[in-house]
Amino acid sequence: MLRNFDNRLNADVIHALRAMGHGDDLIISDLNFPSDSVARQTVLGKLLRMDNLSAAEVVEAVLSVMPLDSFVDHPAERMEVSGSPKEIPAVQAEVQKAIDKAEGKSWPMGSIERFAFYERAKKAYAVIVTGEPRFYGCFVLKKGVIPPKAK
Template identity: 35%
Template sequence: MLKGIPFILSPELIKILMEMGHGDEIVFADGNFPSASCAQRIVRADGHDILELLDATLKFFPLDTYVENPVSLMEVVPGDDTKPVIWEEYRMIVKKHDESFTDFDMVERFAFYERAKKAFAIVATSEKATYANVILKKGVVRE
């Protein structure tokens, strides 16, 4: 164990975050997402929700400043009347860790799956909220 690292971040997830480079993407997938069939690398976070993982990750993870929206969400499928309340919670968490954050990139469902297939890794969670999938694009650390 190490000091200052949230217990929710497994050694495997810390390793993945460290190995990622500028522009690489990581997906935090809800419990309904086809993580295993999309992932090049999968990190199991069974029993955890995305909110706590996102907050813990963004303490260490720089978002890409070279793109307009480094955080992407799966948009609601046309005709589905779901109103994802978790998105506002995501907004508060991202803004807490990155004051320059303005808005999310909204990605159509099947385009989101295709991006997930190219992502550096997918973190499979037990998140129950619908449309809770989120992609983070890694930036650079500036000293």
């Protein structure tokens, strides 16, 4: 066991998060996303799993150790609802709350059209599939930096 560490993060996920660099994208996907086939095309080349957790729970756990990129307008983005791009389903509202809590401020997500999301996901560092059964529970998180401690 590790102290002060979210035990929902498994060894494979921790390894990927640690290996990612500033600006790398992490995909958090729902159960309906073609996670395995897309993950095979990512930098990591294999699917990461955080089964039995909702998308918001996974985002909360990931953001407990990974900062979001403060150099871009939307370091977190959501997949748009087809035919209704401004609609915010409950799953996306829950993830937004997890982001705001982790960052200590309101930081609205950007949005990506569904098929553009698939293409973006193929270029990501890694894909984590969640146990999220609701539609449109797919997100991009861009890794930020942790500044050095002042001496």
